[in-house]
Amino acid sequence: MRKVSEFLIEHGKPSREVYLDHENSGWVPPEVVNEMLPYFNQKGYGHPSITNRPGWEAYEVLESTLELVGRTLNVSDGELIITHSGTESNNLAIKGAALARTDKERYKIIVSAIEHPSVIFPARTLEEHGFKLVTIPVDNEGFVDPEMLEALIDEKTFMVSIQAVNHEIGTIQNLEELVKIVKERDEKIIFHTDASDAYARIPLDVKKLGIDMMTISSHKIHGPKGVGLLYVDKKIKIKSILDGALSTQRFWPGVENVPALAGFRKAVELAFTDFEKIVERMKVLRDRLIDGIIEKVPDVLLNGPRGEKRAPDNVNVSFLHVEGESITIELSTRGVYVSSGSACTSRVLEPSHVILAIGRRYEEAHGSILFKISRYHTEGDIEYALSQIPPAIQRLRTISPLGREIMEEAVD
Ligand SMILES: Cc1ncc(COP(=O)(O)O)c(C=O)c1O
Missing domain, CATH: 3.90.1150.10 (Aspartate Aminotransferase, domain 1)
Structure with a gap:
């Protein structure tokens, strides 16, 4: 055939x-590509963890990217973790928070029925390890019912993950309301949102929204593939789900994709102009x-x-x-x-x-x-x-x- x-x-x-x-992946504009090219062989081609000149130049790319993205989200220093994709960020958020729990009596995770597979599958993996996964249905336009969410929360719940914008049908959830419901019931429940399809398309202020963790992916905003970010509020504890070293990232070992980060930095700059x-x-x-x-x-x-x-x-x-x-x-x-x-x-x-x-x-x-x-x-x-x-x-x-x-x- x-x-x-x-x-x-x-x-x-x-x-x-x-x-x-x-949605699946974007065209990368020439300004973004041009920003990446020198980092392959002219500058910053070193390892960002190493203190020689090309390493420092690479490190500067990480720092300036995080600083720029931080400003767009109202995030404080040290609250953004670099990964290589939205999928990795979602896995780190869900499994990393599950591993870091101190109260083992909390084993329930609530996710919406329309999450991206990179949220649903890690939540299912937790289920295989004794956690309880509860899927909250949505209405015929994709909205989570706040009252239903409230009814599903109990003292066993450790995390709620509801995306900011649905990747297929574009539904913008009322995150402010959903976070408020969760936090009013129990301040200790972690609220994660996958903002891969929301960042740079709707305003997002993590502090105002009260979000604890947020996922971002570079190639969704005309940046290159190979960069994801996870915002983790300072008060939230997570554990690394990958083991290794030689990274500037405490929770994500492995070398950062420096050329892609330089491109992502440019894409962010363009998106917010x-x-x-x-x-x-x-x-x-x-x-x-x-x-x-x-x-x-x-x-x-x-x-x-x-x-x-x-x-x-x-x-x-x-x-x-x-x-x-x-x-x-x-x-x-x-x-x-x-x-x-x-x-x-x-x-x-x-x-x-x-x-x-x-x-x-x-x-x-x-x-x-x-x-x-x-x-x-x-x-x-x-x-x-x-x-x-x-x-x-x-x-x-x-x-x-x-x-x-x-x-x-x-x-x-
Ligand atoms: C909502 C959402 N979350 C996560 C992802 C995964 O991101 P990445 O492709 O960077 O792994 C996607 C990808 O399409 C997505 O649409």
Whole structure:
């Protein structure tokens, strides 16, 4: 059987390309790449733990990156840990806090049903080691019910992990309210939030929100892959889950990815320059894409909320009677790059747990497509995508047995 990769490569590059998959990983702008390049062989190529000149130069990159990110989050010195990805940060937060518990009577962790797998899987690992994992359901737009959260908390609870923004449907949780509920019930419960899809898209002030731990990932904001951060409030105790040495990071052994950190530093700087203006523009493009799809394509469901409670970069729709993976391939031939179902698990042909959790049926979840707007997109990019999506869906519905059946019924 011919591979899809061969098919797409033979098909060649389309005349216009619009990358709308910044959820899974993003395009890295030249300013960011240029910032990284000298750190491979001109300066700072040493080990940041070592006190020779290239080591000090590398160390300076770490320090200045943490200082910059710290300012954007209102974090104090020493509260950010460098890892290599959002996945590593989430693992460190959950397992590291579990290992550091002094009160062994607290063994319950509460996570929302729509967390990223890098939160759900470590929580399941804890379950295998005798912890109790409680999954809190969400409503049909992806919101956690504050009253339900309150009802689930008890004296056994040591941690709650609820993401700031959902990676698939863009739901912005009311973190301030959720943290307040948890802390009013029991100050000792640790509140972790995975902000991989929130950082640099919505304002986040960890002190104001009262968050204890927060995850960030570089490649979600046009930074390079290979950098994650975990904010840990000074009063929270965690233990390292990796053993080793030679790192400036107390909780994450192994050398830091210095060129990637230099790139991430630049990406942060760019993201927070004209932040409000950029976000407002992204919202306009987001709404144009949502409205255009609904107007031009029949049988479409919008997944997630509308308006201010939706992330400025997120569009997620279910195209009924077609299958998500076939949409990604058909749109690829037309130069529109999107992802289907659960972003990080697109090669796993299972319906997204997020789309199922908001009450969609299996078929609806299978036809879900995620589009991510970035600040580099233009109106022209969105109009081009809108010119390609309707014929792509129409073609797939004509050739898919399910789509044909539905269309014949409509004609009858
Ligand atoms: C919400 C969320 N958390 C965590 C991750 C994992 O981050 P990384 O790809 O840096 O491991 C992702 C990745 O897509 C994500 O969307």
